[in-house]
Amino acid sequence: MRQIAAREGSVALFATLAATCVAPALTAALVCDPSLPLHSGTPSMFDPRSAPAEMILDITWLVIAICAVIFVVMEGLIIWAIIRYRAKHARDTAGDTGEPPQVYGSNPIELAWTVIPLLIVFVLFLVSARGIFEIDKQEPPPGALEVRVVGHRWWWEFDYGDLGFSTAAELHIPLTKDGQPQSVFLTLESADVIHSFWVPQLGGKKDVVPGRTNYLWLQPRETGRFVGQCAEYCGAQHAGMLINVVVHEEDDFNAWVANQQKPAHDDPATADGRDLFLSTACINCHTVRGTVANGTFAPDLTHLMSRSVLGSGVIANTPEHLRAWVWDPQDAKPGCDMPAMKLTREDTDRICAWLETLH
Amino acid sequence: MSALPAHDMPPLARTGNLPRGKLGVLLLILSEVFFFGTLIAVYVFYIGHHTGGPTPKDVFDAPLSGPTWQPLAVSFNSVFLLVSSLWIVLAHRALCRGATTAFGFWWLATFACGSVFLAGTANEWHGLIMDDGLWMGTNLFGSCYYTLVGFHALHVTAGLTIMAIVFVLTLAGKMHQRHAGKIELLSWYWHFVDAVWIVVFTIVYVIGWWGAA
Amino acid sequence: MSSSPVRPDLSPPLSRLHEWVVTVDHKRLGVMYIVTGLVFFLIGGFEAAMMRWQLAWPGLDIVMPEDFNRLFTMHGTTMVFLVGMPILLGSANYLVPLMIGTRDMAFPRLNAFGFWLFFFGGALLYFSYFGAQGLYGMGSAPDVGWFAYAPLTERTFSRGHSTDYWILGLMVSGFGSIATGINLVTTILCMRCTGMRLMKMPLFVWIMLVDAILIVVAMPPLAAAQVMLLFDRSLGAHFFDVQAGGSAVLWQNLFWFFGHPEVYILILPAFAFVSEIIPVFSRKVLFGYPLMVAATVTIGFISMGVWVHHMFAIGLSPAVNTLFMASTMLIGVPTGIKMFNWVATMFGGRIRLHTPMLFSIGFLAQFLFGGLTGVMLAVVPFDWQVSDSYFVVGHFHYVLFGGLIFSIFAAIYYWFPKVSGRMLSEALGKWQFWLLLIGFNLTFGPMHVSGMLGMPRRIYTYQLDRGWEIWNLLSSIGVLFQALAIAFFIWNVIRSLQRGTPAGDDPWDAWTLEWSTTSPPPAWNFDTDPEVRSRRPLWDAKHPDDPDWKYE
Ligand code: HEA
Ligand code: HEA
Numbered sequence A: 001m002r003q004i005a006a007r008e009g010s011v012a013l014f015a016t017l018a019a020t021c022v023a024p025a026l027t028a029a030l031v032c033d034p035s036l037p038l039h040s041g042t043p044s045m046f047d048p049r050s051a052p053a054e055m056i057l058d059i060t061w062l063v064i065a066i067c068a069v070i071f072v073v074m075e076g077l078i079i080w081a082i083i084r085y086r087a088k089h090a091r092d093t094a095g096d097t098g099e100p101p102q103v104y105g106s107n108p109i110e111l112a113w114t115v116i117p118l119l120i121v122f123v124l125f126l127v128s129a130r131g132i133f134e135i136d137k138q139e140p141p142p143g144a145l146e147v148r149v150v151g152h153r154w155w156w157e158f159d160y161g162d163l164g165f166s167t168a169a170e171l172h173i174p175l176t177k178d179g180q181p182q183s184v185f186l187t188l189e190s191a192d193v194i195h196s197f198w199v200p201q202l203g204g205k206k207d208v209v210p211g212r213t214n215y216l217w218l219q220p221r222e223t224g225r226f227v228g229q230c231a232e233y234c235g236a237q238h239a240g241m242l243i244n245v246v247v248h249e250e251d252d253f254n255a256w257v258a259n260q261q262k263p264a265h266d267d268p269a270t271a272d273g274r275d276l277f278l279s280t281a282c283i284n285c286h287t288v289r290g291t292v293a294n295g296t297f298a299p300d301l302t303h304l305m306s307r308s309v310l311g312s313g314v315i316a317n318t319p320e321h322l323r324a325w326v327w328d329p330q331d332a333k334p335g336c337d338m339p340a341m342k343l344t345r346e347d348t349d350r351i352c353a354w355l356e357t358l359h
Numbered sequence B: 001m002s003a004l005p006a007h008d009m010p011p012l013a014r015t016g017n018l019p020r021g022k023l024g025v026l027l028l029i030l031s032e033v034f035f036f037g038t039l040i041a042v043y044v045f046y047i048g049h050h051t052g053g054p055t056p057k058d059v060f061d062a063p064l065s066g067p068t069w070q071p072l073a074v075s076f077n078s079v080f081l082l083v084s085s086l087w088i089v090l091a092h093r094a095l096c097r098g099a100t101t102a103f104g105f106w107w108l109a110t111f112a113c114g115s116v117f118l119a120g121t122a123n124e125w126h127g128l129i130m131d132d133g134l135w136m137g138t139n140l141f142g143s144c145y146y147t148l149v150g151f152h153a154l155h156v157t158a159g160l161t162i163m164a165i166v167f168v169l170t171l172a173g174k175m176h177q178r179h180a181g182k183i184e185l186l187s188w189y190w191h192f193v194d195a196v197w198i199v200v201f202t203i204v205y206v207i208g209w210w211g212a213a
Numbered sequence C: 001m002s003s004s005p006v007r008p009d010l011s012p013p014l015s016r017l018h019e020w021v022v023t024v025d026h027k028r029l030g031v032m033y034i035v036t037g038l039v040f041f042l043i044g045g046f047e048a049a050m051m052r053w054q055l056a057w058p059g060l061d062i063v064m065p066e067d068f069n070r071l072f073t074m075h076g077t078t079m080v081f082l083v084g085m086p087i088l089l090g091s092a093n094y095l096v097p098l099m100i101g102t103r104d105m106a107f108p109r110l111n112a113f114g115f116w117l118f119f120f121g122g123a124l125l126y127f128s129y130f131g132a133q134g135l136y137g138m139g140s141a142p143d144v145g146w147f148a149y150a151p152l153t154e155r156t157f158s159r160g161h162s163t164d165y166w167i168l169g170l171m172v173s174g175f176g177s178i179a180t181g182i183n184l185v186t187t188i189l190c191m192r193c194t195g196m197r198l199m200k201m202p203l204f205v206w207i208m209l210v211d212a213i214l215i216v217v218a219m220p221p222l223a224a225a226q227v228m229l230l231f232d233r234s235l236g237a238h239f240f241d242v243q244a245g246g247s248a249v250l251w252q253n254l255f256w257f258f259g260h261p262e263v264y265i266l267i268l269p270a271f272a273f274v275s276e277i278i279p280v281f282s283r284k285v286l287f288g289y290p291l292m293v294a295a296t297v298t299i300g301f302i303s304m305g306v307w308v309h310h311m312f313a314i315g316l317s318p319a320v321n322t323l324f325m326a327s328t329m330l331i332g333v334p335t336g337i338k339m340f341n342w343v344a345t346m347f348g349g350r351i352r353l354h355t356p357m358l359f360s361i362g363f364l365a366q367f368l369f370g371g372l373t374g375v376m377l378a379v380v381p382f383d384w385q386v387s388d389s390y391f392v393v394g395h396f397h398y399v400l401f402g403g404l405i406f407s408i409f410a411a412i413y414y415w416f417p418k419v420s421g422r423m424l425s426e427a428l429g430k431w432q433f434w435l436l437l438i439g440f441n442l443t444f445g446p447m448h449v450s451g452m453l454g455m456p457r458r459i460y461t462y463q464l465d466r467g468w469e470i471w472n473l474l475s476s477i478g479v480l481f482q483a484l485a486i487a488f489f490i491w492n493v494i495r496s497l498q499r500g501t502p503a504g505d506d507p508w509d510a511w512t513l514e515w516s517t518t519s520p521p522p523a524w525n526f527d528t529d530p531e532v533r534s535r536r537p538l539w540d541a542k543h544p545d546d547p548d549w550k551y552e
């Protein structure tokens, strides 16, 4: 028989296991309390700003609580067993070197730890099942704003069907309609592979599957900008398929809609840029309403300047970034489906000067 | 192993061990069941989902103009396959008795019937490809059809190959009574291939043909 | 089966190589499986380390986006199919015949065949780094994720041959696994020594039996799905071609119908290891053996009916989601029974904290955490938030690494003396354990946080303003500890092989049959055919006054 291990092992083991217990708790406190100074841009599910996200969080607290209790109890039992029944310790008290009593099992005890988990699971199941049916809406709630969301590699198209325009990269929605909370009902479709729409503060995610239509329901509680991103791996730029949702006051939203509905701004000062754009392959992919450009492969540029980001969010929409993008999009978003158009510097400038008028 | 006097110990229990050859083949068949089960489930799932023809109706239904109603022709083939399962049982029995000549006869019958079936499938495919223009890539129906029927045919081919080898051995006088166990295992495999065909037939030529109107 | 033929005409190193290559001995094949698996573990770990380096801080440029995608695909595929599978098959191969007191597996040649299929499958997969360029000059290794969701894997989106390598490599090694699975079931049901009825088998053997059955029924559907994908890609079929009526959801159903049982195929051997180790180092018989058997079988059954929990966000109807939520949660109950019984085995024992026991305790503590996050994921509304986020990555590393890999190290420290005849160093083992414990938790704990803070998985970089930096940095730092731990392990193995303490037949004072023969066992395993009357034949032998068979 070999040597019995040293004593400090169990102390260290105890300390580590205790730390394993405490660390998650501390972290949880740190992360979950929205009042603590985290990044303001963090899309945390613990900081919900929309009805479904709140409902999910309620259920989350319950399941975290249940699991935390089980975790602490079980971990405690393990630690207790190690400390109490370490060989040295047991021998000190028992005063012999033989084997401990052999216990082969116990029907009542084993029955208990079959039935109790069953009950826990049952409770958890009931609560969650209710949540599923409440949150997962297959029909638009009455009066909801409906937007068709189309996932493309690697950008989002937002088609405001009834309102008559389509935009990209930023989803704009109102907080209220006629003073009442406004539900937003998203219809999710894909143009190519599977994507997933996820803005944690507004609602859970829903996959965007080709050949299938999915629905997602949001009901914002607050104005502001909420970020998220594609959550299903979809190829080279999956990481760059970001989502921005802007929740407006009712009036601001209406103003935004009115602007989007207009055809492209036409500024004679940059007409040469426009003509160059229209004579380039750009129009095969992009639409600019009010011109002959009507490609559907790429984002609608009609009101490009009303968006604050480019490339579905990988860079901010500034004049320099725009120039860099048109010069070579592969630099900001390597692998994306817009090729470098091989324009000269001057042509790039001219096109961008025109693009910058598209408010 | 133990220091105890023998009379104190309980008698050794019987282990209940199974014959390993049989169990091995049964497990092989079990895994095949899951393989074919998947292909069949996919076939059923996709009934009627194809875009563009030819549809099962188009190719299986050549009522008067065409030479045969395909399911009829296939039923004809199927009879050969089903019957071969009977022959292989007789062959096995013969070998158990040690009647190697009779074994050789039934074995050949099995092989011949299986071959007829395979030839029927080949003929059917020829017709589908050349006359109806249906191939894997034509539409979803084609993909499902050739995959399912093709994998079955592949199993028939594998069976026939082994049978051919056994037949050669028989001619060489190398098959004896003591090989009956192995032959039985082979016959199980063959019955399984047969059973799969019954399901495939029902799915493809009956349900699929109806369902995809 | 006889030991490998010796070729005296070859030079000594070649002759030894020849012996290993042509061997059909279950022990050698077992060792070959495990060693190959460990080599792949280093490769997969290296890939992971590259990923963590890239993700340590937002906006890094260590690897290209495409290369990152290849890294996680190859990492996941390697770890699941080329690390977990061979190590479990290898340990079952080595130990099952010894534990049931027989000379070899039921079909030794099939056994060798299975190993070599696995080996070539793995080699084929890795050959993609060189051979997948194809006519288009595109791609190298597969970059479609370890579950290869269609239609991303269709020709349109995945040109070149990388995906074909993924399909073929896994299919070949999969056939090997099926062969070995059949072999294991047959061995267990047909080759037990005198007196070993089913309920007298060590729990290890029971679990491996269930595991092997799962392999036999779960791998073929994957093969079928892969065949369809292959036909789509090379013959123009339309199974997963959405334009022609094919379905993207179908692939997910087929993959996870295999995939979920697969994760249980991976964790059951871990259960098997600790079910042997914990009793020996607690000096107590396993608590509640019959219920443990029942729980194992139950897990096997339920695991075939939960696969949709990987698809909660795909937009299935609330009713379907609810149903699969129920089955998924239910599987926690038999798993819990196991946890409780292990802990109950420790209670009232005389626990010796040798390295195998340390790793087993690590397994208990960490698998518990991973299991509970699994139950959280089963709660559909919560899953809608964290599905496909780093929370899931955290979950499955806790069960796969914290559970499976920890238990594998436990098993290696426990059975290495039997296999090699020498002890591994306890001191180095403890260094490895503590470094790995710290490194592991440091790497994967923070992932739960970043996931709940909105970080999706499989992204090669992330924005600076998201508040994920610190969690990712911690994760990446953890890898350094892990790598150091692995270095200690490698050193330990090399050192001990050369000058480890000789082990003797039964260094741990254990109870199952493998410890009754020499270390390493002779090619024929036992000089006399063993006879057993209880689950712990060596206990009976050592305690003739109080043998087990009186109580079972
Ligand atoms: C070894 C592998 C392994 C194991 C054992 C498990 C075990 C479990 N897993 Fe995990 N899982 C994976 C590997 C594994 N998983 C992998 C690889 C993925 C991701 C695949 C991918 O997308 O790439 C995944 C993903 C995954 C998902 C999908 C997440 C998503 O993508 O959205 C879900 C959802 O339900 C889930 C659930 C569970 C559950 C409920 C268990 C349960 O079996 C856990 C049971 C254990 C316990 C519960 C702890 C002990 C029990 C007690 C102490 C009793 C008391 C407890 C209760 C009453 C609750 N897993
Ligand atoms: C058994 C399974 C297993 C194991 C052990 C691991 C181990 C590790 N995994 Fe694993 N991981 C998976 C299974 C596993 N993983 C799966 C299935 C996925 C999903 C893939 C997908 O999305 O498709 C995944 C995905 C995954 C991701 C997510 C990638 C993404 O979504 O973008 C990350 C990120 O950090 C990660 C990290 C790690 C790390 C740091 C380790 C470490 O613990 C590794 C430690 C080991 C070492 C550090 C090796 C030490 C040796 C050396 C460094 C020497 C160098 C070697 C040579 C020169 C040959 N893994």
Ligand code: CUA
Binding pocket: A151, A154, A194, A195, A196, A230, A231, A232, A233, A234, A235, A237, A238, A239, A241
């Ligand atoms: Cu779109 Cu990921």
Ligand SMILES: [Cu+2]
Binding pocket: C259, C260, C263, C306, C307, C309, C310
């Ligand atoms: Cu699962």
